[in-house]
Amino acid sequence: MARNKIKQQVCANCGHYFGQDENFCPKCGQENHTPNQPIKHYLVELVEALLHLDSKFFHTIWVILRYPGLITKEYNENKRARYMPPIRLYVFVSLVFFVSLQAPHVYDKSNQKELEKQELDEYFEDSKRELQIYLDSLNSAYLNYRSDSLLLSKQSISIDDSLAKTGQMHWSLVDSIRLKLDSIEQKHIEFKNHPVSMDSLYKILQNEQDSVNINIGNIKFDLTRSEFNKLKSGSDELIDSFILSKNQQPNYFNRITVKQTLKLANGGEDYVHRMTEKIIKFSSGSFFFLMPIFGFLLYLFYIRRKRNYYEYLIFSLHLHIVVFLVLGILFLINIFIELEYYYFLIGIALLYFYLVKALRLNYDQSRLRTFFKSLLLMFIYSIFLLLALVITVILGFFTV
Structure with a gap:
């Protein structure tokens, strides 16, 4: 207050x-x-x-970043009045972190219209330029051929039929290319008069394709455009019939997988963005299970210390707060200034150094022992992180 x-x-x-x-x-x-x-x-x-941003918040942030492990040590020694409660701090910091993950999409949307206009113009100009270059090279080749043919004819070599046939083929090909150029020019004018998004252009270009290739585990197939359009709006019976035609069992998993994959193939960038938002949402919830797991791993690693599990859970909370703070700051900077990948590698390296320092301060073991314990700890925890990531991606894919 x-x-x-x-x-x-x-x-x-x-x-x-x-x-x-x-x-x-x-x-x-x-x-x-x-x-x-x-x-x-x-x-x-x-x-x-x-x-709840009072003086405790800023003091807690300063101590937790400046002195690895100190806030956990003092909190477990009941010196907690000066610090913000870890649960409240975690909720706030994790909120900022997961918002920063979604922020680039929001920021991109603010500039999307102008960027899309530029991309559309570049697409049409590149297409016209490529066709014009091809047309020029074709004309140049034909003129050279005609010049050589006339030279040969002066030497009484009969090539009249060959020259005539080549000329017919040349002008037929030239007319075809010019028609394509006119078609592209007309579409360019239409898009300028009636702006569309890149996603719409993606769908237009996609609809012009003759077939759609889809690969789902053991189910691999090519569909004609008409089959694809029929299947994506079809009933469960139609999808089951299709799965059977691919020598697969039409169970619930295969049915929902085909449906979602058809949505993904048809949805374009918008579908990917919605799926990403779902994955981020599930990821934020997954850490409420991952943090106690990390605390339990600490409990097993230092079981001879005879401490309560609660103390290891507090350590886990504070560590995840620091992780979200550091990565969140990097992601926020990346919105406005595109960072090279090594900045994130440096951030991860600093976080590992932070973990080693915090473990050494709280559990008072040698540097070498703490180093190897931290390596093994992070290896095991990475397995849980990977498992959580797989689950969140699956949930994001099947619930979008």
């Missing part, structure tokens, strides 16, 4: 006379605070109530 309270002398609820330092009524528990204040006061209270 806001720190600048307007105090009362008497509790309006029960009539108790407040002492100088009493912030709450000892009789009824009501806060010593006059509610009738300017709207600015309540806006400040609202922001602080939602985010």
Whole structure:
């Protein structure tokens, strides 16, 4: 809540006379605070109530980043009043982190129209340029051939039939290329007059393809465009019939896999964005299971310490907070300045160094022992992370 309270002398609820330092009524528990204040006061209270950003927050962030493992050590020693509660801090930091993962898509959308217009123009101009180059080279080759043929004819070599046939083929091919150029030019004008998104262009180009290639595990097949359009809007019976035609069992998994794959093949970029949002959503929830697992791994690694599991869980919470802080900052910077991949590698290396320092401070073992334990710990935890990633991708694919 806001720190600048307007105090009362008497509790309006029960009539108790407040002492100088009493912030709450000892009789009824009501806060010593006059509610009738300017709207600015309540806006400040609202922001602080939602985010809980007080001096504890900034002090906690400073300590947790500057001194690896110190906040966990002091929190487990019951020196916790100066710090923000780890659960509350984790909720806030993870929210910022997962928002930063989705932010590039939102940021791209703000510039999407102008970028799409440029991409469309480039697409049409490149197509016209390639055809024109081909046309010019064709004309040049024909002129050279005609020049050589005339030279040979002067030497009484009969090539009239060959020259005539070549000329017919040449002008037929030239007419075909010019028709394509005119068609592209016409489409370019139409797109300028009636703007469309790149996703729409993708679908238009996709519909012009003769076939669609789809690969789903053991089910591999090519569809004509008409078969694809019929199947994607078909009933379960039609899809089952199709699966049987590919010598596969028409069970629930195969049926839903075919349906979702057809959606993916037909949906374009929009489908991919929606699936990505689903994956991020499930990923954020998965860490509520992963953090206790990491804490339990710590418990097993240091089981001789005879400490409660709660202490290892606090360590896990604080470590994941630091991970989300560092990676979240990198992702936020990457929205505005495209970072090279090695910046993220440096970030991961720093996080590993942080883990080693935090383990050494909290469990007081040698550097070498702590180093090897941390390597083994991260290897095992990476397996759980990979498993969680696979599950979230599957959930994202099947629920979009």
